[in-house]
Amino acid sequence: MLALWALILAGERDDVTAILLVAHFVEILDATDGGKKEIDHLRNDFSEINKKVMLQEDKLDDLDQYSRRNCLLVHGMPEKPGEEVRTEVLRMFETRLNVKIEARDVDRCHRIGKPKRTSAEALVEGRRPITIKFTSHQKRSLAFSAKKALKSTSILIMESLTSMRQQILKAARDKYGIRQ
Structure with a gap:
């Protein structure tokens, strides 16, 4: 051309x-x-x-x-083979937080993720997080406000956030640090 x-x-x-x-x-x-x-x-x-x-x-x-408004996450609670998670969580609320949460106040309560196994039989003692869904926001708030009593322990109670909101929280913590 x-x-x-x-x-x-x-x-x-x-x-x-x-x-x-x-x-x-x-x-x-x-x-x-x-x-x-x-x-x-x-x-x-x-x-x-x-x-x-x-x-x-x-x-x-x-x-x-x-949908997570009545939920909390608990990190750091030791995991034992054959444990009854709801019973352990209720005991933790009563003994460590001095909060009376009854079985009827908890709709769902279970560990998140698959347990770690070293062989087909033996369960490795782990610390998978526990998600708790309360029957009312009032009971959830009561448990969440008492979390300060766990400050000197390895147990941490947090709000259940979506992955997008977890990323936002992480970015804010990275930028501004964690408030004490």
């Missing part, structure tokens, strides 16, 4: 060929311009869809966090 343009400019090609080449060149420019407009349109569509997806992710995170 460039060689033909060079020949036309040098006067070695006739006017009809030059007109045909210019017309073809204009067609190519029009097609390219249409492609650019289509690309811009697709970019705008993608941007709008991306905004909608982000909005839906935020709404989903809000709903997920709302």
Whole structure:
């Protein structure tokens, strides 16, 4: 194509060929311009869809966090083979926190994750976190406010946060440090 343009400019090609080449060149420019407009349109569509997806992710995170409003996580409680997690947690609330939480106040209570095993038979003593779902927000708040009594122990009681909110909390702690 460039060689033909060079020949036309040098006067070695006739006017009809030059007109045909210019017309073809204009067609190519029009097609390219249409492609650019289509690309811009697709970019705008993608941007709008991306905004909608982000909005839906935020709404989903809000709903997920709302479903956790009556939940707490307990880290650091020793794990024993055949343990009754609910009983151990209720005992911890009564003896260490001096809070009266009864079995009927706990809807669900279990360890998170799979137990670690060294062989098919032996359970390795671990400390998988425990999730507790209370039947009322009042009981959950009572247990959460008493967590200060565990400050000198290896046991930690935290709010149950979504992974997005855990990342935000971690970033804030990394940036500003942990309040004592």
